[in-house]
Amino acid sequence: MAEIRDTSPTGAQKALIDAGLALFGTKGFDATSTRELASTAGVNVALIAYHFGGKEGLRQAVVAEIGRRMSQVVGLPPVPAGLTADAAQERLQMVVRQIVAFLVGAREAEPLVNFMLHELAQGGPQIDAIYQRFVGPKHRELSELWAIATGLNAESDHVKLSIFAMIGQVVYFRLGREVVTRKMGWTAIGPDEVGRIADLIAGNVRLLTQRGT
Amino acid sequence: MAEIRDTSPTGAQKALIDAGLALFGTKGFDATSTRELASTAGVNVALIAYHFGGKEGLRQAVVAEIGRRMSQVVGLPPVPAGLTADAAQERLQMVVRQIVAFLVGAREAEPLVNFMLHELAQGGPQIDAIYQRFVGPKHRELSELWAIATGLNAESDHVKLSIFAMIGQVVYFRLGREVVTRKMGWTAIGPDEVGRIADLIAGNVRLLTQRGT
DNA sequence: GTCTATAAACAGATAGAC
DNA sequence: GTCTATCTGTTTATAGAC
Numbered sequence: 001m002a003e004i005r006d007t008s009p010t011g012a013q014k015a016l017i018d019a020g021l022a023l024f025g026t027k028g029f030d031a032t033s034t035r036e037l038a039s040t041a042g043v044n045v046a047l048i049a050y051h052f053g054g055k056e057g058l059r060q061a062v063v064a065e066i067g068r069r070m071s072q073v074v075g076l077p078p079v080p081a082g083l084t085a086d087a088a089q090e091r092l093q094m095v096v097r098q099i100v101a102f103l104v105g106a107r108e109a110e111p112l113v114n115f116m117l118h119e120l121a122q123g124g125p126q127i128d129a130i131y132q133r134f135v136g137p138k139h140r141e142l143s144e145l146w147a148i149a150t151g152l153n154a155e156s157d158h159v160k161l162s163i164f165a166m167i168g169q170v171v172y173f174r175l176g177r178e179v180v181t182r183k184m185g186w187t188a189i190g191p192d193e194v195g196r197i198a199d200l201i202a203g204n205v206r207l208l209t210q211r212g213t
Numbered sequence: 214m215a216e217i218r219d220t221s222p223t224g225a226q227k228a229l230i231d232a233g234l235a236l237f238g239t240k241g242f243d244a245t246s247t248r249e250l251a252s253t254a255g256v257n258v259a260l261i262a263y264h265f266g267g268k269e270g271l272r273q274a275v276v277a278e279i280g281r282r283m284s285q286v287v288g289l290p291p292v293p294a295g296l297t298a299d300a301a302q303e304r305l306q307m308v309v310r311q312i313v314a315f316l317v318g319a320r321e322a323e324p325l326v327n328f329m330l331h332e333l334a335q336g337g338p339q340i341d342a343i344y345q346r347f348v349g350p351k352h353r354e355l356s357e358l359w360a361i362a363t364g365l366n367a368e369s370d371h372v373k374l375s376i377f378a379m380i381g382q383v384v385y386f387r388l389g390r391e392v393v394t395r396k397m398g399w400t401a402i403g404p405d406e407v408g409r410i411a412d413l414i415a416g417n418v419r420l421l422t423q424r425g426t
Numbered sequence: 427g428t429c430t431a432t433a434a435a436c437a438g439a440t441a442g443a444c
Numbered sequence: 445g446t447c448t449a450t451c452t453g454t455t456t457a458t459a460g461a462c
Contacts, residue, residue, distance in 0.1 A: 002272060011445090012311065012445080012446080017365065024271075026332070026335075026336075027243075028241060028243055028331075028335060029336070030241055030243040030244040031243035033436080033437065033438085034437075034438060034439085035436090035437085035438095040267055043441090043446080044447055044448085045438090045439090045447060046439085046440080046446075046447070046448085047446065047447090048438090048439090048445080049438080049439060050445075050446080051445090054438075054439070055437095055438065067436070083454095114334055114336075117330065117333065117334035118241075118331070118334045120330065120388055120389065121327055121330035121331045122240070122241060122385070123239075123333055123391060127391055127392065129258065131391075131392055131395070134312065135389075135392055136396070139396060157409070158232070158413065160396060160397060161397070161409070161410065161413045162413065164385055164386060164389065164393055164396075165385070165386075165388075165413060165417060165426075166382075166383040167385060167389075168381045168382045168383070168384060168385025168386065168388075169378040169379075169381045169382055169385075170381070171381060171384075171385050172377055172378070172380060172381025172382075172384055173377060173378075173381065175333055175381075175384065175388070176333065176348075176380075176381075178336065178340060178344075179344055180377055181342070182344070183349070183352060183371060183373060183377075184370065185265075196370070196374070197374065198376060200374045200375065201378060204375075204378060204421055205224065207420055207421055208417055208420055208421070224427090225427080225428080246454080246455065246456085247455080247456060247457085248455085248456095256428080257427095257428060257429055257430085258456090258457090259428075259429070259430085259458080260427080260429090261456090261457090262456085262457060262458070263427075263428080264427095267456075267457070268456070268457095299455090342437065359461085427462105428461105429460105429461080429462075430459105430460090430461080430462100431458100431459090431460090431461100432457105432458085432459080432460105433456105433457085433458075433459090434455100434456095434457090434458100435445085435454105435455080435456085435457100436453105436454080436455065436456095437452100437453080437454065437455075438451105438452095438453090438454100439450105439451085439452090439453105440449105440450085440451080440452105441448105441449090441450085441451095442447100442448090442449090442450105443446105443447080443448080443449100444445105444446085444447075444448100
């Protein structure tokens with residue numbers, strides 16, 4: 001089995017990872033056969049074993065690729081020191097809009113998100129890799145902003161849980177996309193619908209971080 | 214293939230559906246073999262084809278069973294006429310706590326929720342059955358309460374979207390259970406943790422439905 | 427209704443030519 | 445590094461005895 005590099009692979013490896021991203025994301029890992037992966041990638045079946053040691057190795061390479069893409073798509077600029085509560089709240093809303101745009105709006109993210117949903121539902125160890133690489137740091141930065149905006153402690157349980165609740169609001173619109181579309185009478189979730197979802201959640205964040213008088 | 218009745222099946226059928234509920238929920242549909250289903254149910258493999266026409270038929274029977282169970286577990290008492298805004302808000306918080314208890318807390322719900330996650334991630338037509346039976350009516354009742362509490366129109370997009378955002382807050386704590394547990398430093402999500410999650414989200418609902426002065 | 431036995435297709439992995 | 449051909453085990457589905 002070849003080593004799994006930390007940089008972007010090329011050629012057959014890249015083609016297989018892209019195929020994995022698409023097929024694992026839509027059909028799930030188990031429902032995808034190696035032959036299907038190979039033909040989608042336009043390469044030979046045997047190359048899966050050659051490059052990744054087997055189907056399981058390809059899955060891990062796909063996870064690594066997802067981590068790489070996510071960290072560059074939703075990378076946050078570092079929180080500047082001495083931010084005022086109002087500025088932090090403003091920034092928080094901006095970040096929410098970014099996350100909505102990525103999770104709900106971006107078509108490129110579709111296989112990524114689908115794949116993660118599958119892994120989440122399965123509860124496998126693959127989540128750990130994504131967590132350490134993406135969710136963990138992200139959550140810390142959001143907590144920091146939330147803390148500044150509300151005047152609470154960033155390490156407090158209340159703040160940490162609030163961040164989860166906030167992310168949940170976004171995730172559900174991706175998760176229950178079909179349900180939302182139908183219930184709202186939309187034909188699809190385009191830029192317009194994404195904007196309205198972002199408006200709502202950003203407004204919710206504003207209300208939730210407003211300090212009681 | 215035998216007809217799929219609308220009442221609870223018994224004997225081998227019930228055993229197979231229970232096995233499907235457990236195995237499809239934890240491992241996913243495709244990763245579960247018919248032999249595994251049969252041995253878990255304590256019956257013969259051939260009975261899957263006899264009773265359900267095949268593995269796919271069993272899946273549909275499992276979906277039907279989930280719809281049956283959910284509608285009885287989280288059935289809402291009808292919203293009484295002439296509810297005040299305060300009473301509606303109170304009731305809304307109560308419902309939120311029920312949903313948290315069911316989705317996040319109840320161990321019986323684990324395979325149900327896992328199975329739905331798989332189906333959601335797959336985007337298959339199975340979701341429709343669950344939607345029409347459970348999500349749709351539930352969403353309507355929640356919208357009604359939210360509308361009374363805020364004074365807005367229950368059919369307005371804002372209210373409908375708010376309900377999705379509210380449900381999302383709950384769902385994410387189930388979806389990202391491992392992540393939440395780790396981040397919070399919890400060992401597991403027991404009754405105590407469920408209570409704190411319910412407190413947070415109920416509090417959020419209170420803030421979000423409060424009328425601006 | 428439930429079983430055994432088996433069929434037919436497919437899975438993932440590998441050996442070896444080029 | 446990529447291919448063809450093949451091995452071995454497992455899959456779902458079915459035929460037929462009881």
